[in-house]
Amino acid sequence: MTTTVQTTPASGPRYSGIQIRNGALVSLANFFLLIGVLLAAVPFIYMISASFKPQNEIFTFPVQIIPKEPFFDNYTTLIGETLYLRWFLNTAIVAVGRTSLSLLLCMLAGFAFAKYDFPFRRVLFVMVLASFTLPFEVVLIPLYTMMVRLGWLNTYWVLIVPFAASAFGIFLARQYALALPTELMEAARIDGSSELGIFFRIAIPNLRPALAVMGIIFFQASWNDFLWPLIVLNDSTMYVINLALPTLRGPYGDQYGLVLGGAVIAVIPIIIIFFAMQRYFIEGIMAGALKG
Amino acid sequence: MASSSEFSPTGRRYAPGTPTGFRLWWHRHRLTIIPYFYIAPFFILFAIFLAWPVVRSFYLSFHKQQGISTPTFIALDNYINLVADPRFKQSLLNTTVYALGSLFVQIPLAFILAAVVNSKLVPWANAKSFYRLSYFVPLLTSAVIASLMFSILYDYNSGLINSYLVRLFGEEAKVGWVRNASVVKVSIILLLVWRFTGINSLYFVAGLQNIPKELEEAASIDGANWWQVLIGITIPLMRPVILFVTVTAINGSYQIFAEPYLLTGGGPRDQSLSIVQYLYNTGFSYFNLGYASAIGYTLVTIIVILAILNLRFFGAFREDQ
Numbered sequence: 076m077t078t079t080v081q082t083t084p085a086s087g088p089r090y091s092g093i094q095i096r097n098g099a100l101v102s103l104a105n106f107f108l109l110i111g112v113l114l115a116a117v118p119f120i121y122m123i124s125a126s127f128k129p130q131n132e133i134f135t136f137p138v139q140i141i142p143k144e145p146f147f148d149n150y151t152t153l154i155g156e157t158l159y160l161r162w163f164l165n166t167a168i169v170a171v172g173r174t175s176l177s178l179l180l181c182m183l184a185g186f187a188f189a190k191y192d193f194p195f196r197r198v199l200f201v202m203v204l205a206s207f208t209l210p211f212e213v214v215l216i217p218l219y220t221m222m223v224r225l226g227w228l229n230t231y232w233v234l235i236v237p238f239a240a241s242a243f244g245i246f247l248a249r250q251y252a253l254a255l256p257t258e259l260m261e262a263a264r265i266d267g268s269s270e271l272g273i274f275f276r277i278a279i280p281n282l283r284p285a286l287a288v289m290g291i292i293f294f295q296a297s298w299n300d301f302l303w304p305l306i307v308l309n310d311s312t313m314y315v316i317n318l319a320l321p322t323l324r325g326p327y328g329d330q331y332g333l334v335l336g337g338a339v340i341a342v343i344p345i346i347i348i349f350f351a352m353q354r355y356f357i358e359g360i361m362a363g364a365l366k367g
Numbered sequence: 368m369a370s371s372s373e374f375s376p377t378g379r380r381y382a383p384g385t386p387t388g389f390r391l392w393w394h395r396h397r398l399t400i401i402p403y404f405y406i407a408p409f410f411i412l413f414a415i416f417l418a419w420p421v422v423r424s425f426y427l428s429f430h431k432q433q434g435i436s437t438p439t440f441i442a443l444d445n446y447i448n449l450v451a452d453p454r455f456k457q458s459l460l461n462t463t464v465y466a467l468g469s470l471f472v473q474i475p476l477a478f479i480l481a482a483v484v485n486s487k488l489v490p491w492a493n494a495k496s497f498y499r500l501s502y503f504v505p506l507l508t509s510a511v512i513a514s515l516m517f518s519i520l521y522d523y524n525s526g527l528i529n530s531y532l533v534r535l536f537g538e539e540a541k542v543g544w545v546r547n548a549s550v551v552k553v554s555i556i557l558l559l560v561w562r563f564t565g566i567n568s569l570y571f572v573a574g575l576q577n578i579p580k581e582l583e584e585a586a587s588i589d590g591a592n593w594w595q596v597l598i599g600i601t602i603p604l605m606r607p608v609i610l611f612v613t614v615t616a617i618n619g620s621y622q623i624f625a626e627p628y629l630l631t632g633g634g635p636r637d638q639s640l641s642i643v644q645y646l647y648n649t650g651f652s653y654f655n656l657g658y659a660s661a662i663g664y665t666l667v668t669i670i671v672i673l674a675i676l677n678l679r680f681f682g683a684f685r686e687d688q
Contacts, residue, residue, distance in 0.1 A: 119516075
């Protein structure tokens with residue numbers, strides 16, 4: 076019990092107090108954690124590797140992570156013989172459209188709730204918060220009927236407009252805007268700035284991190300959406316990627332090469348965002364905890 | 368544009384800073400009026416695309432509407448039929464099993480992972496961040512992509528999992544992951560564990576880092592063992608995070624759709640059918656809109672009741688919350 080095992084490398088953190096008593100325990104714990112990492116990564120690696128294999132090699136066993144010779148036909152077929160580029164474009168248009176519209180609506184409203192005092196402010200905000208608890212599925216039927224009436228089926232509008240007013244978005248926007256110093260606004264007002272000028276020249280530039288965090292949340296939600304597109308799109312030229320991928324399995328549901336290639340391309344934008352804006356991405360995911 | 372201009376629209380000259388009429392009124396009240404313009408776009412969309420459908424759906428749930436026919440009032444018939452509907456009961460059971468799976472498999476696993484990563488069992492700072500980063504991997508995929516990946520791994524004859532099982536235990540060890548009625552729910556829970564354990568673990572890590580180290584160390588110096596520290600200090604201080612994770616996981620489980628829909632189509636024999644998929648089938652395959660709305664409202668009721676129970680259970684109404 077008194078023997079302390081020095082497992083820390085020289086550059087590692089120094090921690091005071093109780094020393095690690097048992098090197099074996101440390102190795103065991105890390106062994107299991109690494110298995111966990113492996114399990115998390117396996118489906119992902121498998122997907123990438125299989126997308127570079129011909130259909131008859133995907134299921135060969137034991138698995139070869141690096142294909143014998145890289146096979147690009149899945150990708151060339153995807154781009155040459157399916158509407159994949161169109162689907163990708165559709166998904167991108169919808170995601171960018173919904174993100175921009177949501178950001179504008181939520182920032183304006185969140186800013187108003189945080190920095191202005193007006194009658195019914197509390198009631199209106201509580202109303203928005205209450206809608207958090209509602210599962211989206213409850214509006215599915217009337218919303219669909221409304222889209223039919225508006226003639227919006229198989230358009231971009233149907234995917235962009237109904238979800239632009241995000242309750243979570245307005246909540247986050249208000250949370251961030253509360254931290255904005257009121258003195259800054261007062262000073263601008265004395266200098267003769269209009270209120271809209273204050274929003275665009277003071278609030279927005281100072282809330283860039285909030286824009287990044289919320290933008291990532293909205294973009295990812297739109298990019299990954301499935302149920303709503305499934306209901307309102309039936310014209311294959313208007314499909315978004317998520318809707319199109321399962322159809323690539325072919326009539327017997329076994330053409331996995333194409334599906335996996337399509338999935339790999341579909342994940343790339345999210346991975347780029349993750350690595351380019353890691354801090355905001357993580358903050359966005361953790362922002363969920365603010366709700367609690 | 369605001370009060371700084373010295374001229375009224377008629378061109379008459381006023382002393383600077385003394386607006387009259389509408390301008391005076393506007394100058395005095397603009398700070399309570401402008402915010403309404405700011406929130407208006409949000410609330411207009413909110414009213415049209417959320418508030419109104421919520422009300423309309425409630426209305427429809429007391430009506431019979433087949434396709435585009437006119438709704439006819441049938442009072443509680445939809446709800447009464449729902450109680451007796453074997454398919455609905457099956458979907459409720461399946462979905463509850465998914466929720467229990469996240470409650471008793473996913474969340475404890477996530478907590479253990481977080482506690483271990485945050486403890487001295489992982490003494491290296493860069494190992495800690497490596498583990499944390501790897502938790503994000505499953506989050507980069509969508510439900511659709513995850514389901515498609517797993518449908519390949521679960522393939523009966525040549526999927527990766529069965530291939531390994533056969534290699535280790537022989538031909539009869541093959542599992543019908545998506546075709547065996549008594550296994551499908553496990554397959555779906557495993558998929559959910561893969562997708563969401565990481566994120567929940569991240570929430571727990573964040574919560575654990577907020578607990579002052581001195582508290583736990585003081586307790587262990589006073590002779591408390593790790594179990595007593597966990598029960599007496601760590602878990603009580605983690606209550607808000609545990610509450611959040613539990614409510615989110617239960618909410619998410621009851622709203623699950625894409626995974627069973629794509630992996631098994633709800634089968635075999637409805638053994639993996641989720642509530643939302645039943646709603647979807649009812650509304651968009653059978654066009655029974657009133658009945659589908661009643662399913663929607665039953666789902667709302669379940670989710671709200673479970674959320675309240677959770678709040679009670681974790682004592683979130685206490686002062687210190």
